[in-house]
Amino acid sequence: MLYSTFGNKCSRCNEGDVFKCKNPYNLKRMFEMHTHCSHCGLKYEKETSFFYGAMYVSYAISSGWFMIWYALQNYLLNWDLLIFAFFVSGFILAVSPLTLRWSRIIWLNFFYKYKKEFSKKNKSTNFNTSQYAS
């Protein structure tokens, strides 16, 4: 799961890319995703608005960032509260393209767990995707 999340890889086979553009900060193309995994044929958006659920994950990631900074603020930084608020908002905004990617791929991972039989070794196999769609 970590590998696919940070490597922009299909959650089922860890081989095919999920997002078309490798750089999450290419803002024009940050929402462009492949419809299917190029390796195992997994359909990423299994139903319309499937990725709306990823918003919950992205919310969790943002809260996670906030908690990390809040802990740092309390124990190390002790900045002025206003400066801290600006900094954290800026930080969360700055990492939001990453958060978007991670949340969608983590969301994929909830539904399609990594399966060995889909990874490299079986590249020659012809997959029947409907059979494995949950």
Ligand SMILES: [Zn+2]
């Ligand atoms: Zn795949």
